[in-house]
Amino acid sequence: METREMKTIGTTPSLLGMGCMRFPLQEDGTIDVAQTQEMMDYALANGVTYIDTAYFYHNGESEGVVGEILAKYDRSSYTLATKLPVWTMKDASDTRKIFEDQLQKLRTDYIDYYLLHNLSAKSWQAVKDYGLISILEELRAEGKIKYIGFSFHDEYEVFEDIIKYYKWDFCQIQFNYMDTEEQAGLKGYQLADELGIPLVVMEPVRGGALAKLSDDMEEKFKSINPEESIASYALRYVASYPNVKVILSGMSNLEQVKDNVATFSPLRPLSQEEIMAIQEVRVALEERIQNGCTGCEYCMPCPHGVNIPQNFKLWNTYHMYQNYEPIRFPMMNLPKRSQADKCVGCGLCEAKCPQHIKISEDMPKVWADLSNPIWK
């Protein structure tokens, strides 16, 4: 198993991290503990030492299952990462209660890597207003936390604000060969590198979207090496960035664990031919984009409440991957009052769009594609 040193904090985690948010489920929707145990046992036996969970993964069940499975292991043989659900907090008083609950569920008296979960402009303001960093520093002084970090989902400018605000031990961003310009993106990677802050990467295969491509795209990879999985290209792409110290994969079955472990044991750097194939796949995926909305928001606000850029972003993403999975959560988070079906076709927004998008013509097409029952 490939390992990478986080020099500033003196740790050497496994490059493959076990993401604990997509465990296999039983028919009643709860975690299949027996299968999960088999997966985690295999991962740990093959050198995975970084286990990443969170308070809300699997509706709060993940931490307890992870604690149960890891109880038989020596605590020094693995490291635990978990997260404080900042967006749910009304004030600072919940912090210690949630943290103690996490220790109990994880059957441990310390967390190695503790993150402020899912920071955005809004939740970052809450972190500052409630003084959450000071509370985490107190917990660190008490020996209950080793390293303080944050995970991030917002625009680059917000990322820059947050990462420059404090001497973080590490941070976690979304990064993959399709998302170099999204959220923190490549600019965020470079800034973290300059600041000497080691990175943990989530969504390296974009929620599974880069593990299964259309036949013509898969052929570009298979023609180079038929034995190599499609997911392995996405993982090796992320691994080609040296300040990425842990790559989290949210594995759902033993086969995926075996494939991911093989990708990192040992890690084989991408050849020039493989880099070209990734570039070709990226272009082919981007060609499926339906319109050129850049998300600039010049068209906003819509007098009827439609969130125009967000609807277009989801629509374009759906077409790129020809799959609802990558947009499931953002679609559920888009308020009904802002969805595409609220467009009355007045056309008032169109004169303001620098890309000259026929917004009133596209919105009914967006709704035809996104009014899928899976998130109703």
Ligand code: SF4
């Ligand atoms: S055309 Fe639709 S999206 Fe544009 S302003 Fe009118 S209602 Fe809003």
Ligand code: SF4
């Ligand atoms: S103005 Fe045009 S490009 Fe900008 S967000 Fe609106 S639709 Fe997209």
